Amino acid sequence: MVHGTPGYRGTRVGVAQGSEARNHSDHGQGDQLPRIRVPYWCSKGHETRLVFLKLPDEQIPQTWDCPKCGMPASRDPGRPAAPRTDEELYKSHLDYVKERRSSQDAEAVLAGALERLRARGVLSDQLLEDA
Incomplete structure (x- = not known):
């Protein structure tokens, strides 16, 4: 039998504002926090879309590792992130x-x-x- 609640206490980051720590998130209290979807592109053209809390732009990472190839990806599709040096390779x-x-x-x-x-x-x- 699958239990309907996760096996840890608390809630995930950004689930609900003002809610108390509970072992499941369907308690119906609090308002949803605003979120944004941020696209990243690597030098091979892979696009990755991540969801973040709506934060100031400087708090959202400018680069992210591409989950398909491991190369660094940037938020600007026309300007891919610089490749890593040999010391930083995956x-x-x-x-x-x-x-x-x-x-x-x-x-x-x-x-x-x-x-x-x-x-x-x-x-x-x-x-x-x-x-």
Whole structure:
């Protein structure tokens, strides 16, 4: 069964002005805060439209990472954001892991994890023979 309320207390930012913290947002109190939709374009032409609270223009980010390609996107379609330098390029989770661990460390962690799975009976040696 799916429970009708989220599993955390409070409300999302901008749900209702003057409302008390509740565990669901359908309490019917407060007025909706004004919102605006802001478009961003990357150098590859991808358009991303984000919704923000209606804030002063200087509080809305001028650039945003494109969710499709990871390149920086700007609010001006005719002037894409400057590409990142080599130090700022997108890193995957694996890249961060490789920065923290050497190949030997990774082998030791993997061996330990496999040993714990075998001890619990979750992993048999027959499953590893095909790999």
